[in-house]
Amino acid sequence: MSIGIFDSGIGGLTVFREIAREFPLTDIYYFGDTARVPYGNKSRETVIRYSTxxxxxxxxxxxEALIIACNTASSYAGELLKSQMDIPVIGVIEPGVEMALRYTENGKVGVIGTQATVRxxxxxxxxxxxxxxxxxxxCPLFVPLVEEGMVEGEIPRLVVKQYLQELVDSGIDTLILGCTHYPLLKDTIKQLYPHLKIVDSSQAIADFLHREGLRFTGEGKRRIFITDESESFEKFKKMLVGNIPLEKVELSEICTL
Amino acid sequence: MSIGIFDSGIGGLTVFREIAREFPLTDIYYFGDTARVPYGNKSRETVIRYSTxxxxxxxxxxxEALIIACNTASSYAGELLKSQMDIPVIGVIEPGVEMALRYTENGKVGVIGTQATVRxxxxxxxxxxxxxxxxxxxCPLFVPLVEEGMVEGEIPRLVVKQYLQELVDSGIDTLILGCTHYPLLKDTIKQLYPHLKIVDSSQAIADFLHREGLRFTGEGKRRIFITDESESFEKFKKMLVGNIPLEKVELSEICTL
Structure with a gap:
């Protein structure tokens, strides 16, 4: 029994980690399209083609189930993939929204993400x-900040404030981290705005799978496929999910699909 | 008579602008691979394929001449393209180095760029x-900073300092901006380190073309091709080179080359 997780690159590993924790027996296949990352600045048409x-x-x-652990791909290609595939397809949008609805008390929710996700x-x-x-x-600077490992200190604090202050001033009580990289900035966000309830996609998806009653058993296999080698992927993989070997997928294979 | 300029995305427009200024009669064709930008975090093999x-x-x-206005592509694919093409191929490396040699007095030169360029x-x-x-x-944060339009103020100042202080402390008197986005941070760099002589690729290439005695005449045509539409490209194009229409290239065309 197995789950596939797909992301444009690194960020989805936060989801991989959470699913692996919550479903230890499930076989998990991760696909990171590191040769074409990021998707957030690309057109709808291109994101749909890559996601397919x-x-x-x-x-x-x-x-037996596909998780689109990428907000841009979920936003642009989620509905299409749901209608085309004969297995459950779970994006990050619904689980995040469900969690935000449970969290908010004043009905004011902030959403941050890439240009494409917001648009x-x-x-x-x-x-x-x-x-x-x-x-x-x-918040286009958050992903490069995280990939640079700048998640604490003066620079991330200023950048977080630059982007979030106007949302906070609008009176939100709940903030959806609409990008799988953002959970790594959660501590800085919490320090600056301790009253905010924060929705983290990776937890929201694991919650969602439990609530949907999906049960997976298998051998606990974990395989990670990437379309291009990159230092930051290697670094993050090690930090988040340890020593699972990376398997390189040739792009020509993908092009012919 | 015409020149082709190729970049992974937006940055090469700083070169386009300079060449257009210095060679007003030359026909200029610009190709920005916006569907697969950035190259800086991709492998040598992938960058060579995309550049070809x-x-x-x-x-x-x-x-009649090809300018590779992308440091990553120049570093990884420059030599190969020079040997394969029957027209002059000019990367950003040699012109930048030539200018730095003319500038430096103490023989200590700093080089900043993407991960791939530095590596x-x-x-x-x-x-x-x-x-x-x-x-x-x-300096992986410089490109997203520039694309966010954050080129002045506290955040760029802190980020510039975070990256450059150790180079300055090493006693460099000349700094090569080894990425075509970086000229837009030149003012902030100059404010912080007024003693540094700064090598800007776009000026270095225009200088180089003059010094090589290349003369181009034509109708002053300007065409800009991109592989994907993006807001930041549109924004930068307007800022740097005005209202030349963008022409979208279908990726399938490129895939079959």
Whole structure:
């Protein structure tokens, strides 16, 4: 029994880690499209094409559920993949929204993410259906900050403030981290704004799988595929999920899908 | 008579602007691989493949010289393209090194760029041939800062200091901006370190073309091709080179090259 997790690059490893913890017996296949990362600054059409290729690659392993651990891909390609694949497809949007609805008391929720995620309005649309007032803000510097390992100290504090102060001033009580890299800035955000309830996609997805009653058993296999080698991936993988070897996927294979 | 300029994305527009200014009659074709930007975090093999595709695309317009306005591509693919193409191929490395040799008085030169550019040691090797002592530092946050328009104020000042202080402490008198985005941070760098002589690739290339005696005449045509639409490209294009329309290149075309 197995799950596939797909991300544009590194960030989805925060989801990998959480799923691996919560479902120790499940076989987990991770696909990081490191040769074409990031997706956040690319067009809808391109993100859909890349996401379809990744989903098809993982399907080759007989996965029984697909997690799109990338907000941009979930926003742009989530609905399409759900309609095209014959297994459950879980994006990061619904689980995050569900958790935010449980957290918020004043009905004001902030959403941060890449340009593409914010522009897609995927979180906003779903939250507004439940009568929530939504305040959005793209934070393009957060991903490079995290990949530089600058998650504590003066620079991340100033950058977090630069992006989040206006959301906080709008009176939000809950903040959705709409990008899988952002949980690594959670401590800095909490220090600056201790009253905020923070929705972390990786926990939201694990919660969602439990609540949906999905049960997976297997041999606890873990395999990580990437489309290009990169130092930051290697660094993050080690930090988050330890010594699972990386397996390089040739791009030509993907191009022919 | 025409020149092709190729970059992984936006940054090469600083070169486009300078060449357009210095050679007003030359036809200029720009190719920005915005669907796969950035190259700086990708492997040598992948960067070579992408660069070859871009060079072949521009060759289709009968260009008589090719400028690789991307440090990562120049470092990884420059030599190969020079040997494969039957027109002059000019990377950013040699012009930058030439200018640094003219500037430095104490023989200590700093080089900043992406991870890939620094790791390639392309600048270092060439500078050391002339007996220069080289101090390198990758600055992965500079590109996203520039693309966010954060080129002045407290955050860029702190980030510039975080990266450059150790180079300055080593006693360099000249700094090569080994990435075409970096000229937009030149003012902040100058404010912090007014004694540094700064080598800007775009000026170095225009200088180099003049010194090599290359003369181009034509109709002053300017065409800009991109592989994916993006807001930051549109924004930068307007800021740097005005209202030249963008022409979208289908990726499938490129894949088949």
């Amino acid at each position: 290729e990744a989903a098809n690659y993982l399907k080759g392993f007989g996965i 897609s309005n995927a979180y906003r649309k779903l939250l507004e259906k439940s009568g929530i007032q939504v305040f959005q803000k793209p | 595709e871009a060079a072949n695309y521009l060759k289709g317009f009968g260009i 390639s040691n392309a600048y270092r090797k060439l500078l050391e041939k002339s007996g220069i002592q080289v101090f390198q530092k990758p």
